[in-house]
Amino acid sequence: MVMELTRNLHIVLLIGVVCVVQAIAVICPYSDLICSCDSEILCYGLQQIPPLITGDNVGKFTYLTFQVGNITNIPSNSLPPGLTLIELSSHPISSIADDAFDSSADTLETFTIKESHLTSLPTALKKLSKLIRLFIDDTPIQVWDTATLKQIAPTVENLALRNVSLSTWPSWISDFNSLLTLDLSGNPLNAIPDDAFNSLKESVTVLELRNTGLTHVPQALSTLSSLISLDLRNNNFTDVSEIERIAGSPFARNLTDLFLDSSGLTGAANLTNLTSLKVIGLSNNRISDVAAGSLPRSLIALYLSNNSLSSVPQDVAFLNSLTDLYLSNNRIKEIEPTSFPSSLVYLDLHFNNLTVITNTTFTHLSLLEHLLLNFNPISTIEPAAFSDLVSLQQLSLIETHLTEIPLAFSLLSPQTDLSITTTQPFSCPCPAPRELVEWYSSRALFSTIHLYCSSGQLIDSYLSGQCR
Ligand SMILES: *[C@@H]1O[C@H](CO)[C@@H](O)[C@H](O)[C@H]1NC(C)=O
Ligand SMILES: *[C@@H]1O[C@H](CO)[C@@H](O)[C@H](O)[C@H]1NC(C)=O
Ligand SMILES: *[C@@H]1O[C@H](CO)[C@@H](O)[C@H](O)[C@H]1NC(C)=O
Ligand SMILES: *[C@@H]1O[C@H](CO)[C@@H](O)[C@H](O)[C@H]1NC(C)=O
Ligand SMILES: *[C@@H]1O[C@H](CO)[C@@H](O)[C@H](O)[C@H]1NC(C)=O
Ligand SMILES: *[C@@H]1O[C@H](CO)[C@@H](O)[C@H](O)[C@H]1NC(C)=O
Ligand SMILES: *[C@@H]1O[C@H](CO)[C@@H](O)[C@H](O)[C@H]1NC(C)=O
Ligand SMILES: *[C@@H]1O[C@H](CO)[C@@H](O)[C@H](O)[C@H]1NC(C)=O
Ligand SMILES: *[C@@H]1O[C@H](CO)[C@@H](O)[C@H](O)[C@H]1NC(C)=O
Numbered sequence: 001m002v003m004e005l006t007r008n009l010h011i012v013l014l015i016g017v018v019c020v021v022q023a024i025a026v027i028c029p030y031s032d033l034i035c036s037c038d039s040e041i042l043c044y045g046l047q048q049i050p051p052l053i054t055g056d057n058v059g060k061f062t063y064l065t066f067q068v069g070n071i072t073n074i075p076s077n078s079l080p081p082g083l084t085l086i087e088l089s090s091h092p093i094s095s096i097a098d099d100a101f102d103s104s105a106d107t108l109e110t111f112t113i114k115e116s117h118l119t120s121l122p123t124a125l126k127k128l129s130k131l132i133r134l135f136i137d138d139t140p141i142q143v144w145d146t147a148t149l150k151q152i153a154p155t156v157e158n159l160a161l162r163n164v165s166l167s168t169w170p171s172w173i174s175d176f177n178s179l180l181t182l183d184l185s186g187n188p189l190n191a192i193p194d195d196a197f198n199s200l201k202e203s204v205t206v207l208e209l210r211n212t213g214l215t216h217v218p219q220a221l222s223t224l225s226s227l228i229s230l231d232l233r234n235n236n237f238t239d240v241s242e243i244e245r246i247a248g249s250p251f252a253r254n255l256t257d258l259f260l261d262s263s264g265l266t267g268a269a270n271l272t273n274l275t276s277l278k279v280i281g282l283s284n285n286r287i288s289d290v291a292a293g294s295l296p297r298s299l300i301a302l303y304l305s306n307n308s309l310s311s312v313p314q315d316v317a318f319l320n321s322l323t324d325l326y327l328s329n330n331r332i333k334e335i336e337p338t339s340f341p342s343s344l345v346y347l348d349l350h351f352n353n354l355t356v357i358t359n360t361t362f363t364h365l366s367l368l369e370h371l372l373l374n375f376n377p378i379s380t381i382e383p384a385a386f387s388d389l390v391s392l393q394q395l396s397l398i399e400t401h402l403t404e405i406p407l408a409f410s411l412l413s414p415q416t417d418l419s420i421t422t423t424q425p426f427s428c429p430c431p432a433p434r435e436l437v438e439w440y441s442s443r444a445l446f447s448t449i450h451l452y453c454s455s456g457q458l459i460d461s462y463l464s465g466q467c468r
Pocket of ligand 2: 138161
């Protein structure tokens with residue numbers, strides 16, 4: 001008890017001392033006005049690194065960020081000591097002195113450089129003994145110094161080398177045997193050797209290979225055992241059956257996220273073995289059919305926008321954890337009753353070919369909050385179409401072919417946010433149905449509809465019960 005009290009007292013005293021010190025002095029290591037030193041050093045628009053101020057009254061900062069500017073060179077002794085994070089974004093940096101990071105050699109954990117003009121990996125990195133995260137983006141690196149790579153590899157857990165001109169698989173990746181996440185997106189790798197992951201196979205949990213020119217699903221994936229997220233977007237897979245390599249891999253039961261958007265797929269493979277899969281991205285492909293029994297029941301989000309589907313895939317009805325379903329930009333003409341699971345919260349059907357919303361299209365969707373039906377040639381919405389949508393917050397019906405205000409609106413909560421336009425004016429037969437007038441008056445507090453009847457009357461006045 002006494003120990004506890006003295007300890008607390010010490011803490012209070014310490015806080016007191018820190019406050020006093022801050023009140024007297026703490027100054028920024030750079031006097032330049034474009035640098036702020038609140039909890040970290042953050043500079044915008046530097047033309048070069050300002051002179052470094054040292055001394056007892058200079059604050060100790062651990063984060064340093066130089067955002068967009070014109071720095072071309074990081075000279076010796078230009079950075080404050082003891083940094084744990086350095087981020088250099090959008091500066092035409094073409095040289096970094098070999099000893100530039102020496103004063104943070106034993107502290108630096110995160111190094112990020114984006115949109116620089118470096119053509120070789122900075123050898124200054126070699127001295128960093130604690131480097132955990134290395135992120136290089138949009139930099140045309142031609143020379144990858146293997147001595148530097150070997151030196152830093154053992155401690156690095158998160159490595160992202162995006163759009164850095166790698167045109168073949170970097171064999172030195174095998175030295176990074178503590179990697180948890182690896183992102184090589186935006187490099188024209190084109191192919192990945194079968195043994196590429198041999199020394200990483202147990203550690204890597206997140207692998208991103210977006211836009212890497214792949215035409216085959218890498219066989220090398222089947223050596224990975226701990227993967228939970230795999231991103232293969234923006235490639236061009238010519239053989240759909242190769243996708244089943246993913247379902248047959250050692251990590252199949254642990255994968256939670258899989259992205260195969262924009263990858264030239266003409267069909268969906270059998271993915272039922274991915275029994276932990278929560279999110280799958282299949283947008284921007286040419287999928288016309290998803291065979292029943294292909295999708296795992298664990299899914300919570302399914303992205304199938306911009307494909308060639310003519311109906312809602314049969315499996316969808318059985319995905320009873322699914323909350324988010326994206327089916328926009330397809331060719332869906334009709335929706336069978338009970339096509340959707342009652343777990344749905346977000347349903348996007350815009351740019352399809354729906355003409356009728358029936359009493360049964362959206363039955364049981366009592367959790368649905370967002371329903372997007374824009375740009376469908378919908379001319380009929382049956383009166384009970386929205387009767388189960390008790391949670392609906394947003395209904396979008398932009399550019400439909402409706403000719404009257406549907407009676408079904410009277411079943412919507414007054415708070416539902418409604419967006420509606422049609423390709424031709426509403427006919428507004430008078431008097432307006434009593435249910436619609438009552439519904440509209442209950443909405444008055446929330447919002448009005450700013451549209452016109454073909455007679456020129458405002459919908460607002462028509463739904464307020466006035467005839468003209
Ligand atoms: C960098 O320098 C060039 C030429 O001196 C100038 O046009 C440009 O505005 C500068 N950019 C920034 C972000 O300061
Ligand atoms: C890739 O990086 C280069 C600079 O090396 C840049 O000009 C280009 O815009 C980047 N590409 C993408 C897709 O960001
Ligand atoms: C899969 O996940 C479970 C629990 O999340 C874990 O115990 C198991 O080791 C993982 N399997 C692999 C192959 O990583
Ligand atoms: C994908 O590959 C196919 C077959 O090799 C080719 O015809 C097509 O143009 C490629 N598509 C893209 C977007 O590169
Ligand atoms: C699913 O996994 C089993 C073994 O667990 C395997 O025999 C089967 O081929 C796999 N099916 C698919 C479609 O990957
Ligand atoms: C739809 O997907 C195709 C590839 O299949 C792509 O070229 C196109 O840009 C996508 N359209 C939209 C609106 O995303
Ligand atoms: C998919 O694979 C599972 C397990 O291997 C199997 O039970 C199921 O019938 C397959 N589905 C299809 C559509 O082939
Ligand atoms: C939508 O349906 C109309 C009429 O049936 C048809 O002419 C049109 O081609 C269809 N559009 C698509 C994208 O399937
Ligand atoms: C839809 O439901 C309404 C109200 O319950 C009913 O009057 C109408 O006949 C139904 N329409 C069809 C096509 O079943």
